[in-house]
Amino acid sequence: MSDTDALAERVRSRLITLGHPPTPAAVATAVRAEYGSPIGDRTLFTLTARLHAELVGAGPLTALLAEPNVTDVLVNGPQEVWVDRGAGLQRVQCDLGDDTAVRRLAQRLAAACGRRLDDASPFCDAKLPDGTRIHAALPPVAASTVHLSLRTFRPQGFTVDDLVAAGTLTPESAAIARAVLAARLAFLVSGGTGSGKTTLLSALLGEVRGDERLVIVEDAAELRPVHPHVVSLEARPANAEGAGEIPVRTLVREALRMRPDRIVLGECRGAEIVELLAALNTGHDGGAGTLHANTPDAVPTRIEALGLLGGLSRDAVHAQLADAVHVVFHVVRRARPVLRVVTEIGVFRVGPDGRVRVLPAWRHDGGEVPGQAALRVLLGVVGGRR
Template sequence: MRLAEDEFAAVVEQVRDRIWRNGSPADPAAVAAAARAEGVVLGAADLVRLLDGVRAATAGAGRLQPLLEAEGTTDVLVNGGGGVWVDDGSGLRPAALVLSGEAEVRALAVRLAAGAGRRLDEASPFVDARLPDGTRMHAVLPPLAPDGTHLSLRVPAVRRFGLPDLLAAGAVPAAWEPVLRAVVERRLSFLVSGGTGSGKTTLLQALLGLAAPGERLVLVEDSGELRPDHPHVVRLEARHGNVEGRGGVGLDALVRQALRMRPDRLVVGECRGVEVRDLLAALNTGHAGAGTVHANTASDVPTRLHALAATAGLAPSAVDAQLLAGVDVVLHVARSRAGRGVVEIAVVAPEGGAARVVPALVRSPDGRLGTGPGLDRLRRRLGTPVPSGVPR
C-alpha cells in the first residue's frame, strides 16, 4: 500500500534521524535497514521514494527540493506555519506542498544554515547565506517572526540569458537593441534600477556579455549571482562576520581591492550601502562601471543614492557631483502582468546644481514606445551616427 503524503513525511524524518545517529551514508542499504529498525515495512515503490526523500532531507532542501529543481523556479518561500509559495517567472503562487508546521520549517532552516557554515538559533535569530549549490537563503526565527520561522530561497540562474534571449522574450523592445549595444560599446557607465525580482541582475548580466572579449570585468557582489557570458571575468564576494560580528569583509572593501586589479569594467552587483561611495569614486577616476540599485522609478535613483551614501557620510551635494560626472545612463526595469523588462532608458542631467535622471526612451504599460526630454542628451552620449533604433 502506498503511503499517504503525511505518513511518508513522518517516515522520512524517522529514518533520517536514525541514519544521522548511526553516522551512516544515505545509501539504499542504510535507508532500508533504518526503515526496518523503525518498524516500517515498505514496498519497492515506497522504498525508492523513501531513498529520495532521505537524501533530500540530509543533503538538499527536504521536501522543498523538487520545487527548487523545477524548471523556471526563481524563488521558493516558506511562511510561518508551513505555507509554501513559488515563483516560476510568472509571479508568486501558492504551491500544492505545505510543510507540516513550525518544527519542520525551523529544523530545515537550521540545517540549511549549518550547511552554509552559519548559525541560526535564539542567539542569532536570522541568517543570510549562500548554500553550496549557489542557492541564496534567508531565514528568520520567532520571536522576530511572530507567526513562525520564515524561509526564503532564491535559485541561481542555470541559463545565461543574453541580449538576444531578452529580445525574444519581449523584455527588451527590438527598437532599443542598438541603443543598449551602443551603451556597452561606447563604454558608458550605467546603473540598472528596479524593484525586487524585476530582472535587474538578468539585464546587467546580458549587457556585460556584450563587452569586448579583451576587456577584464571585475565583479563585486554580496552573493554571487552574475554569470556573464564573457571570457575574462574576475569575481569577488563579500564575507559575513561570525556570530561575534568579526571577520566580515564588506562590499566597500572589495570595491577598493577591485580597483587594484586592473579592471576594464568595475561592476557592483547590487548597491545597497556604503559601497556606493567607493563605486562613485571609481567611476570618477577613469573607470567604466555598472551596477544595480533598488528604486521604484528611474527618477528616484538620485534620492536612493543619497540615502545609501549618507551611511558613508557623503552629503547629497557630493553624491550629485559624482553622479553627474561618473554615471551616464540609467536603465529601469519593472515587473508587470506581461512579465519583466526594460521600461525606460534615461540619462543623468544637471538641474539647479543637483543630479536628475531624465527619461530619454520610455515604454508604456501597454507596450507603446515613446521618447522623453533626455533623448538629445542620450544621442550626444552615444555619439554619431545615432543608432537606427532611437526614434527621431
C-alpha cells in the same frame, strides 16, 4: 518522531562526530551503520537519497526548487507553500509535517550555509552551496510560525537577443544598450525588487567585447554574464562568533587592484557606492551596477542617501555622480501578464542648482524624451574618443 526522522538524526550525529561532509557516499555509509539490521541495496538507495536531501538539501521542497521555471519558493508554515513559476505566486500542495519539522528544515538549511538559526539568532539570510538564496525567520520574529523564502539560482545566462524575444527589450532599446556598451559609458540598471535588474545587467555585460576583463563585486554572487573573462568577488558575512566578515566596500577597493577593464557592482545598497563613484571618476570607465529605485527620477536621490551613509556630503555625492555615471536603464515588472520591461532609458544631467537629475532619453510608451539629444552627444563624443 518517525523512524525515518530518528534515523536521520542518528546519521547526522554520526557524520558530525566523524567530521565527514554529508556526501551521498558518506550518508550511505552512515545509513548502513545506523540502520540496525541488514539492509538491501534498493532500500539503501532510497533512504540515502531521502536522507541526503534532508541533510543538505531542502527536504520536501527539493522537487519544487528543481523545477526549471520556479524562481521562488515561499513557506508560511507546514501546510502553506507558494511558488513563483514566472507568472506570479501560486499555492501548491507540499506537506512539510508540523511546525517542528519546518523549524528543523530551516535550521538544516542555515547550517548548510554555515549560519546559526535558533532562539538567540532567530533569522538568517544566506546562500546555499548550490547558489539558492535563503531567508528564514523563527518565532517570535515571525509572528506565528517559521517562514522560509528561497530564491533559486539558474546558472544559464540570458543574452540581449533573448530579452528582445521575451519582450524585456525592444529592438530600439537593445540597439541603444549596445551603443552605450560600445561607447564605454558607465550605466546603472534600476527597478524594484524582482523586476529583473540582475538579469538585464547580466545580459548587457555579455555584450562587452571578449578581450575586456570584467571584475564583478556582489553581496551574493548572482551575475553570470556570457563572457569569456569574468572575475567574481563575493562578500562574506561574519561567522557565528561574529568574525571573518568581508564587506562589499572592501571588495570594491580590492577590485581596483585587479586590472579591471570594467568594474561591476552587482547591487548598490550601502556605503560601497562611495568606492564605486570614486573608481568611475578615476579612469575606470564603462562600469555598471544595479540599484533599487521606483522610478528613474528617484535614482539620484537613492545614490545621495547611500553616499551619505558612506560619509560624503550631499554636494560631494552630486559632484562625484555628475562625472561618474552617464545612463540608467529602468526596468519594471508588470503583473498581468507577468513581464519584465525596460520602460525608460535616461541620462544623468546636472541642473542649475548643481544637483544631478535623470532626463528621459527613450521611453517604451513613446512619451516625451527631452534627454535624447544629450544621449546622442554622449554616444558620439565618448564613442568617437574611443
